[in-house]
Amino acid sequence: MDAGLRRECGPVTVLVLSEDCDPSVDAVVDELNRRKVPVFRCDTAWFPTQLGLDAQLRDGCWAGSLCTGYRGVRLLDLRSAWYRQPTTFRLREGLSGPERHHAMWEAKLGLGGVLCDLPVLWVNPPAREADAAYKPVQLATAARCGLTVPPTLITNRPEAVRRFAAEHEGQVVVKPLSFGSIVEDGVRRPIYTHPLTAEDLGDLHGVEATAHLFQRYIADKAFEARVTVVADRIFAAAIHAGSPAARVDWRSDYSALTITVTKVPERVATGIRAVMAALGLVFGAFDFAVDAQGVWWWLEVNASGQYGFIEEATGLPITTALADVLEKGQR
Amino acid sequence: MSTPLRNTSPLSPVSARFPLGRSRTSHATSTGPSSEPGVRPFGLRFATTPTAERAPQSPAWRLDPHRQIAIVDDGTGMPWYRQVAGSGSMKTTGPSSDGGPSTGGEEWTPDFVANADQ
Numbered sequence: 289m290d291a292g293l294r295r296e297c298g299p300v301t302v303l304v305l306s307e308d309c310d311p312s313v314d315a316v317v318d319e320l321n322r323r324k325v326p327v328f329r330c331d332t333a334w335f336p337t338q339l340g341l342d343a344q345l346r347d348g349c350w351a352g353s354l355c356t357g358y359r360g361v362r363l364l365d366l367r368s369a370w371y372r373q374p375t376t377f378r379l380r381e382g383l384s385g386p387e388r389h390h391a392m393w394e395a396k397l398g399l400g401g402v403l404c405d406l407p408v409l410w411v412n413p414p415a416r417e418a419d420a421a422y423k424p425v426q427l428a429t430a431a432r433c434g435l436t437v438p439p440t441l442i443t444n445r446p447e448a449v450r451r452f453a454a455e456h457e458g459q460v461v462v463k464p465l466s467f468g469s470i471v472e473d474g475v476r477r478p479i480y481t482h483p484l485t486a487e488d489l490g491d492l493h494g495v496e497a498t499a500h501l502f503q504r505y506i507a508d509k510a511f512e513a514r515v516t517v518v519a520d521r522i523f524a525a526a527i528h529a530g531s532p533a534a535r536v537d538w539r540s541d542y543s544a545l546t547i548t549v550t551k552v553p554e555r556v557a558t559g560i561r562a563v564m565a566a567l568g569l570v571f572g573a574f575d576f577a578v579d580a581q582g583v584w585w586w587l588e589v590n591a592s593g594q595y596g597f598i599e600e601a602t603g604l605p606i607t608t609a610l611a612d613v614l615e616k617g618q619r
Numbered sequence: 620m621s622t623p624l625r626n627t628s629p630l631s632p633v634s635a636r637f638p639l640g641r642s643r644t645s646h647a648t649s650t651g652p653s654s655e656p657g658v659r660p661f662g663l664r665f666a667t668t669p670t671a672e673r674a675p676q677s678p679a680w681r682l683d684p685h686r687q688i689a690i691v692d693d694g695t696g697m698p699w700y701r702q703v704a705g706s707g708s709m710k711t712t713g714p715s716s717d718g719g720p721s722t723g724g725e726e727w728t729p730d731f732v733a734n735a736d737q
Contacts (some may be wrong), residue, residue, distance in 0.1 A: 302729055304687075309680065311700035314688040321686055329687040332639055358684040376639040380712035393622035400637030464660050470666050473652055482665035540667075601702060 299367040302614045303354075303408070304329040306372040312596040313372055319611040328354065328361035332374040335342035335399050343402045351404045363402070363489035368409040370610070371417060373592050378401030399524035409570070409617045411610070412591050420591040423465050423501060426567070427586075433562035434555070435586040438577075442503040442596060449602070452502055453489055459505045460484045468539070499611075506577040506585050512538055513584070514573040515594045517564055518609040522557055526550035526578075527597045547601035554585045563589060570613065677703050 292510055302320055304327060306313045313329075330339050334356065343352035343363060353360050374394050377395045379388060404414055412420075420426065431437045441452040442465070453460045463481040470477050482488075483505050529535040531544035538545055542618040552560070556576070564572055573593025577585045595606045653659060680689040680699040689699035 308682050309689060310710065311689070311703055314698060314700040317688050318686070319698070327687055356684075374639055396637055396639070404637060414638060415636040418638050421638075462665065464662055465641075470663060472666075475669060477666040477668060479666045488664075492661060493657050494659050494664065496656065497660040497661075500660070500662050 292353075299365050299408070299617065301326040301328055301361050301365045301367060302617075303327075303361070303366050303369040303370065303376040303403075305332060305369065305403075307331050307333070307375050310372065312594070313370075315596075315607045316370070316610050316614070319607055320615065323611065323615060325611075325615050326361075326365075328359065328366075330354070330356060332399065333376060333378045335377050335395055337378060337380060339593045341399055341402065349407070350405055363406060366406055366408050368411065368614045369403065369406065370411045370614055371414050372411075392438045397535075403419060406546060409613070411570045411613060412572075413568060417591045420567045420569060420572075420589060421466075423588060424591055429566050430559065430563050430586045430589075433559045433566060435559035435563065436583055438506060439504040442499055443502070444496050444499055446495045449492055449495055449500075449502055450489065453484065456504045457483070458486065458489065459507055460502050461505045461583075462500060462502050467541050478540070480533075480540045483536060506579055508580040509535065509577050510580050511550075511578050513552070513574075513576040513578055514547075514593075514595075515560060516561060516593070516598060516604070516606050517569075517572045517574065517578065518598070518606060519570055519613045520561070521609045522552055522560065523595075523598070523604040523606055523609070524552045525602050525604065542597075549596060549602045549604060553582075553584060559586070567591070577606055 302325055304313060304317060306329065308331060317327055317329055335341070338356055340355045341352070342355075343350045344607075350363055353362050355361075357399075377392055377399075379391050379395075379544045383391060400414070410416075427437055427440055427599065439452075439456065441448060443449060443452075449460075461481045461483050464479050470479060484502075499610045512529070514525050514527055516525075526548050527538050528546040528548070529538055529541070530542060531541045534541040534544040560572075560574060563574075563598075564570075567589070569589075569591055571591065572583055573595060575587040575590075577587060579585065598604060599606045653663075678699065679692040681692045682688070683690045683696070687736075691699050691702050692698040
């Protein structure tokens with residue numbers, strides 16, 4: 289379809305919001321270029337110095353444009369938007385702290401508000417992505433959707449941890465509710481899933497400092513699964529761990545992993561689709577632990593999860609699926 | 620015409636509705652030493668100390684403003700993502716310059732909790 293015909297068919301352009309350096313995004317944009325689908329790619333960090341917004345409310349819709357030094361796009365020409373880990377606004381130098389705070393909020397509510405109201409297909413809708421970050425909501429949603437969820441405790445009370453550990457014969461892990469690392473003394477320190485030892489349980493100081501997530505450890509794991517969902521398409525990969533560290537948390541030792549294509553049981557696939565619908569997601573990266581009896585234990589969904597390493601290892605066509613969804617849009 | 624605002628959930632208030640992360644290619648702005656034992660949250664006891672291992676060296680890149688992808692900065696125009704494919708770089712979406720190793724590429728740290736980076 290040529291560009292003229294596309295314009296007659298309605299909005300055609302795909303908006304990509306992402307950091308500059310993201311090979312997974314590059315692959316999708318390259319595929320859209322190959323299909324001659326118009327793309328407008330930018331990072332929110334470009335706003336306001338390298339990205340211009342001119343939006344005027346007309347008949348209940350935001351009309352106007354976005355522009356960079358190289359290209360522009362009419363807001364009404366947008367068909368879909370990929371919200372792929374965009375980064376925070378980069379303001380001009382010289383602002384005071386209060387001015388900076390003010391300008392950040394103005395940017396978020398102004399640019400963010402206009403974009404969020406556009407009648408496009410979002411992958412994913414930003415607010416849904418924000419909701420999906422709450423693991424307690426994920427866990428309860430997954431259980432309600434028929435998936436098998438490990439017994440889980442969220443608490444700041446040491447006595448609750450001791451009770452929970454006793455209920456599960458000490459087979460308990462602690463994992464972060466939010467970010468998988470902390471930066472201390474200028475160094476990023478990963479926080480992987482940690483199986484509690486008797487020594488840990490003997491000294492639970494610090495539990496009271498904040499909320500903690502404890503979960504029954506799936507000790508008899510046959511393998512883990514990373515299930516990447518793009519709209520109604522499910523791409524499942526088995527992750528076989530070849531080291532003790534990777535058996536607990538596969539992120540801790542990539543070099544010890546063997547990744548192969550696998551199949552999701554139909555009951556699990558039904559649950560995954562129900563979770564996607566309940567959380568309002570179009571894209572999701574689900575993690576499961578599959579035990580020796582073949583039970584798929586749901587661990588979490590990352591609405592902005594990585595998939596490049598899965599595609600690279602298995603050849604699963606996730607890039608193509610994303611390009612399909614973004615090209616199709618919804619209007 | 621857009622659909623009516625769907626979400627009235629208290630989970631994602633105004634600050635979270637358009638969550639933005641710190642750039643992976645910029646240095647962390649929130650850093651500091653560990654607190655004293657007894658003060659530090661229990662879960663942070665298990666933050667690991669990075670080894671000397673670093674992500675594989677990737678070729679220099681620049682953004683091609685016409686194709687809107689990163690290309691290898693050697694005059695060939697080769698897409699950067701194809702050049703790094705197979706090198707393990709697809710674990711993450713970009714090189715880490717904040718001194719730490721790859722932690723699995725799930726390191727988008729949006730401002731759900733607070734606008735600390737702002």
